[in-house]
Amino acid sequence: xxxxxxxxxxxxxxxxxxxxxxxxxxxxxxxxxxxxxxxxxxxxxxxxxxxxxxxxxxxxxxxxxxxxxxxxx
Amino acid sequence: xxxxxxxxxxxxxxxxxxxxxxxxxxxxxxxxxxxxxxxxxxxxxxxxxxxxxxxxxxxxxxxxxxxxxxxxxxxxxxxxxxxxxxxxxxxxxxxxxxxxxxxxxxxxxxxxxxxxxxxxxxxxxxxxxxxxxxxxxxxxxxxxxxxxxxxxxxxxxxxx
Numbered sequence: 001x002x003x004x005x006x007x008x009x010x011x012x013x014x015x016x017x018x019x020x021x022x023x024x025x026x027x028x029x030x031x032x033x034x035x036x037x038x039x040x041x042x043x044x045x046x047x048x049x050x051x052x053x054x055x056x057x058x059x060x061x062x063x064x065x066x067x068x069x070x071x072x073x
Numbered sequence: 074x075x076x077x078x079x080x081x082x083x084x085x086x087x088x089x090x091x092x093x094x095x096x097x098x099x100x101x102x103x104x105x106x107x108x109x110x111x112x113x114x115x116x117x118x119x120x121x122x123x124x125x126x127x128x129x130x131x132x133x134x135x136x137x138x139x140x141x142x143x144x145x146x147x148x149x150x151x152x153x154x155x156x157x158x159x160x161x162x163x164x165x166x167x168x169x170x171x172x173x174x175x176x177x178x179x180x181x182x183x184x185x186x187x188x189x190x191x192x193x194x195x196x197x198x199x200x201x202x203x204x205x206x207x208x209x210x211x212x213x214x215x216x217x218x219x220x221x222x223x224x225x226x227x228x229x230x231x232x233x
């Protein structure tokens with residue numbers, strides 16, 4: 001997965017604000033649903049920190065890829 | 074585009090956004106976990122499963138990723154129609170207890186989790202409409218998954 005031109009939209013614990021969903025042009029509810037599934041499927045809790053990039057990539061705090069929000073519907 | 078078609082498009086987008094405001098997930102994780110063993114107990118195709126270190130397809134954009142631990146993961150959003158969280162919880166409960174009083178799947182899972190030093194976790198997702206009250210997790214569901222030692226994480230938020 002190449003993130004060469006992607007930039008960080010969010011890098012915090014917990015649920016991101018709707019502005020992150022809007023930056024990705026994803027409906028906020030779909031965004032929340034997708035992030036919840038990516039975290040749960042990666043054995044992370046909602047409180048765990050993840051990094052969200054402008055190409056939809058989600059990584060853990062160590063930079064390990066967990067999924068992509070555009071893959072979730 | 075004729076007016077009728079434009080309205081139809083708007084309705085479709087609205088419905089798509091409203092869809093999927095509730096679902097439940099169940100996962101079993103552990104470095105020694107073989108997800109095929111969980112699938113041998115629970116008759117449903119998992120949303121994602123892999124052994125520790127195994128490559129799996131995470132989606133067209135994410136591509137192939139490597140499993141950080143053994144995982145059997147199920148999300149109900151593609152399996153249960155509707156947005157009532159209780160329907161999603163009932164589906165999960167029925168999966169674990171196919172008939173009232175039939176706890177053979179729970180017993181097999183407990184044994185498997187103990188042998189493989191693995192854990193169970195459940196999560197509940199809900200995004201309410203404006204003014205809507207957050208649902209409660211029924212005691213019956215809490216009791217149903219208690220034998221697995223599973224925690225229940227809630228991710229509830231009303232619309233603003």
